[in-house]
Amino acid sequence: MTGQPLLEADGLHKAFGPTKALDGASIAIRAGEIVAIMGPSGSGKSTLLHCLAGIVRPDSGHVRYQGAEISAMTDGERSALRRTQFGFVFQFGQLVPELTCLENIALPLRMEGVRRREAEARAAEWLDRLDLADVGRKRPGEVSGGQGQRVAVARALVTRPRAVFADEPTGALDSLNGERVMRLLTEAARETGAAVVLVTHEARVAGYSDREIVVRDGRTRDIAREMEEAL
Amino acid sequence: MSIGQTFLGLLESGPRHGYDLKKTYDDRFGHARPLHYGQVYATLSRLLKDGLVELDGVEPGEGPERKRYAVTSAGVSDVESWLASAEKPEPYLQNTLYTKVILALLTGRSAADLLDVQRAEHLRLMRELTRRKAGGDLADNLICDHALFHLDADLRWLELTAARLDDLGRQVRA
Numbered sequence: 001m002t003g004q005p006l007l008e009a010d011g012l013h014k015a016f017g018p019t020k021a022l023d024g025a026s027i028a029i030r031a032g033e034i035v036a037i038m039g040p041s042g043s044g045k046s047t048l049l050h051c052l053a054g055i056v057r058p059d060s061g062h063v064r065y066q067g068a069e070i071s072a073m074t075d076g077e078r079s080a081l082r083r084t085q086f087g088f089v090f091q092f093g094q095l096v097p098e099l100t101c102l103e104n105i106a107l108p109l110r111m112e113g114v115r116r117r118e119a120e121a122r123a124a125e126w127l128d129r130l131d132l133a134d135v136g137r138k139r140p141g142e143v144s145g146g147q148g149q150r151v152a153v154a155r156a157l158v159t160r161p162r163a164v165f166a167d168e169p170t171g172a173l174d175s176l177n178g179e180r181v182m183r184l185l186t187e188a189a190r191e192t193g194a195a196v197v198l199v200t201h202e203a204r205v206a207g208y209s210d211r212e213i214v215v216r217d218g219r220t221r222d223i224a225r226e227m228e229e230a231l
Numbered sequence: 232m233s234i235g236q237t238f239l240g241l242l243e244s245g246p247r248h249g250y251d252l253k254k255t256y257d258d259r260f261g262h263a264r265p266l267h268y269g270q271v272y273a274t275l276s277r278l279l280k281d282g283l284v285e286l287d288g289v290e291p292g293e294g295p296e297r298k299r300y301a302v303t304s305a306g307v308s309d310v311e312s313w314l315a316s317a318e319k320p321e322p323y324l325q326n327t328l329y330t331k332v333i334l335a336l337l338t339g340r341s342a343a344d345l346l347d348v349q350r351a352e353h354l355r356l357m358r359e360l361t362r363r364k365a366g367g368d369l370a371d372n373l374i375c376d377h378a379l380f381h382l383d384a385d386l387r388w389l390e391l392t393a394a395r396l397d398d399l400g401r402q403v404r405a
Contacts, residue, residue, distance in 0.1 A: 040390060183365070203354060203386040204379055207361035212354055223351040
């Protein structure tokens, strides 16, 4: 790998009580790269994503964003990093039900202090981009699952983050809507230059990535790279 | 793939030359595996012999392939009954991957490594097909999806097998 990775985890260990979630996991993500983290349920893939995103602090090991140690940051610094540099898409339950879809998309900008009019104008551009022009004034409860996930994608990208973390983003969708979400998420990420860290157990979703890392029993393997190196 | 019935279906819109049929077939159904001219003319002469197509005319020109073929009413019935009949599903009970896994377990080699290598190769092809879908039309997407769902089924099987390897190894070697 050439140059400094955007995001890097090295030798991560994390236990929840007696359960080892991560047992020496390592991963490096380059700028603009789409990487799928795959593995069976309970393998530690979501914990790895949470550590990379600065949501969970590992028991030991290093997480670096552009060379800066995330685990050494204060809670406030990590929170600012998540707000300004990262975007998030989860399986469900991430939109604020009282706000309209447009307001939901504008929310990260408002939290950054952008004025309402400007924030909503920027959010509206994403509505068009993600085929959501009709749902801007609706509340999350009034839109379909696929539309809601596209609103979440728009909200994750509206701040033009350097990295988007997506944890089973199509897990609650049928094949057709899942495909649409993945296509729009990856196209938008490529256009804006955002890296995507994609946790999924679905191979068809991982098909949208540039490469995959497999997590098994809390340890990571880059099998494609091992195969290349073995040649 | 039944080339004969596909030709008959293509001829329903009007008579065509063998070359036209080949070209349309390759564009729509070939997917990087075009028909050989030998296949095209062998198929057409069989259809002709069976009365499913007839010669619509022979035009003078260079080469032998200036015959124009038309579908007969028997040919149309043949396509209809082909489309209306169910395809026999693949039995999937003979499989090289399965053989490799069992052989690895029997000979004390790492079946886990074998599964990991295969998973990486499957995913490589799935990424290629997913990229191709982005640039293709809906009909092209349809055949890519067909491939993707089958690869996905293989991958689920690989994952399940990986999760069962310890028990499987004990049973196979018992």
